[in-house]
Amino acid sequence: MTPDLGPDPADAPPLRWGILAAGGIARKFAADVPAHTASSVVAVGSRSAERAEAFAEANGVGRAHGSYEELVADPEVEAVYVASPHSEHRDHALLAIEAGKHVLVEKSFTRNAAEAREVLDAARERGVFAMEAMWSRFLPHMAALRDVIGSGAIGDVVTLVASHGQAIAHVPRMAQPELAGGALLDLGIYPVAFAFDILGEPRSVHATGQLTEAGVDATLAITFGYEAAVAQLSTTMLARTHNVAEIAGTAGRITAEATFFAPGAFTVHPHEGEPWRVAPEVVGGFQYQAAEVARRVHAGELESPLRSWAEIIGTQTAMDSIRRQVGVVFPGE
Structure with a gap:
């Protein structure tokens, strides 16, 4: 079969973006969106005017704001990409929503x-679009993977295995409870969201792991239970793992190559017949989620069915359970 790779981001209507927080991930957004969509990044905001100006100059952004309040008040900004640390997402999303801006929250x-419910309730009340920036959900190979599974090519899914590990424990924000550090929210969310994508919300969540001296999760092993399937997930910030995924069904299996949540490829191994590979060519990657926001905003919709509000809350609820089971609590919770 020739699987569906999803819509071309270049075909999406235009949207004027502002970037909140001028970090590394914001640079990728600033590069991918204007290069591959009809949308533009018109402004950036930082707590430091100098940092905002440096980011704007380096990334071709027209206006720099020395505060987040100035950014969300900018009349040229239609949507805000929230790229601050996890600990600040709630406050910064609410700030943009109160200003009447659509939000894409990293x-x-x-x-x-x-906190997720609070943000989404505010978006509903204000009548603005809101979505998590789960970029992998919108990538061509993931659209193709869902199409292949939906076609019955591997039968009924029985098991899913996915891991994400990076040796980044030395990065300051990863180690700090006050910044909602640890492996789960930064790295583990990818295999967790992958399981939600393929199998939906689990009936049961079981987790074990090791914590750092500061009390954030360093390594986790997670099992999701479903009516007729099991997902085995793992994450660590102490070592780089293979970062692959496998889905096994009653008629075959799919192996998603490293790094499974980034633009990549997968191979279908049917029980009968020869293996076949799907490898879409992708330059960039963040443009696909930005294009989805633009399409939904122009259609007057508040959420995307590909990363719905119910799924966002479900994912956060599962991760709350994981953290409870291993004993991770962030300041202020």
């Missing part, structure tokens, strides 16, 4: 499910 959406 994963994880918030620290916990209660």
